Amino acid sequence: MDPIRNPYAPGAGQRPPELAGRDRELEQFAITLERVAGRRPERSLVLSGLRGVGKTVLLNALRSLAVQRAWGTGKLEARPDQSVRIPVAQALYAAVRDLGRRHRDEDRVDAAAAVVKAFALRTPMADRKGHRWQPPTDVLAARGRGDSGDLELDLSEVFCDVAELAADLGVGVAVFVDEMQDINADELSALCAACHEVSQQGAPLVVVGAGLPHLPTALAASKSYAERLFHYRVVDRLPRLEADRALLIPASTERVGYDECALEELYRMTDGYPYFVQAYGKVTWDAAADSPITLADVVEAAPVAEADLGVGFFGSRFERATPAERDYMRAIADLGADTDDGSVLTADVARALGRKPSSLSPARDGLIKKGLVFAEERGVVRFTVPHFGRFLRTQRD
Ligand SMILES: Nc1ncnc2c1ncn2[C@@H]1O[C@H](COP(=O)(O)OP(=O)(O)O)[C@@H](O)[C@H]1O
Ligand SMILES: [Mg+2]
Structure with missing residues (x-):
């Protein structure tokens, strides 16, 4: 058939021609948006699942719902070894711009932009490697708001100020965080605390996250109340x-x-x-x-x-894996062939490779960092990609 009319869209983050099987999440989020805009208490949403199940495109669809309601929105993709400060500032600045187009009081808009700028400029030297972004605005950075250097406090302040700008218009702010599992433990904890603070103040801002299956566990480990901050939805294969x-x-x-x-x-x-x-x-x-x-x-x-x-x-x-990491993956593939979901014990991997478990930690950590493998529980690993074990096994034959 005519390839030009081919409607399908394989590719990371590619919008599918039909977003199948996600009505519940969309409906739930539409309710969340109405409740938050009405300044009612409401949990935000965290999506988790393997690679290729459609987390990113669902996150984008949720963002569209917020945009349709004239919310201020912004999105970031977390990366291992990178602070969220600049990416969050970029997302919030995008939201301020959305809101600024409709806001009547320019001074209020500038004041919010000034706090975002102060927040961005407070990036510690160590995190600046090639990352010296600041909002492209002439507004001077605020002083004494969002710039203490304490991420939890700064996030709380900048979230509240941008949320108040949205509240002027009877809407809210939604910040979408993809690959959320890549935020380090300290920053994840600060982000949860800031969300907690914002919701206690009734400020209309939600953080919507998406990440690998161990994201809910990582959130729970970072703050005991994370469970009550979010609705957790597992994004999975379609029936x-x-x-x-x-x-x-x-x-x-x-x-x-x-x-x-x-x-x-x-x-x-x-x-x-x-x-x-x-x-x-x-x-x-x-x-x-x-x-x-x-x-x-x-x-x-x-x-x-x-x-x-x-x-x-x-x-x-x-291809992204080193030779040692590839051996590790082949062992997971072989051992995982007999398990339900392909998860295997790290001790079994060590035994299969004839090595001491501790000597394999660099390979395992490298694979986790590269997002090829995840560990939902201690001592257990699993591929982030469905059918990956099967793929590796056929490569060998
Ligand atoms: N609900 C869906 N219905 C049909 N196709 C989908 C759906 N969700 C995702 N896809 C397709 O699956 C692929 C992977 O989506 P993506 O959002 O990148 O997954 P993830 O972020 O979970 O790795 C894309 O090609 C996308 O078009
Ligand atoms: Mg994705």
């Missing part, structure tokens, strides 16, 4: 009906259908993982001669999809 919708709806706008057994085989291969649904949908479309798409088309396209994923989704990640 059969929703995976079908993700394929059928975009196709139907191009007047293309699928045979039932084609859909069944696609589900068998993708397991309902959104990234795989898009990847297999895309190549199957290109392989098919006409509508409806048949089982034969799916079978013909499958090796192409596997090859694409082997390069893009799996391969690019494997």
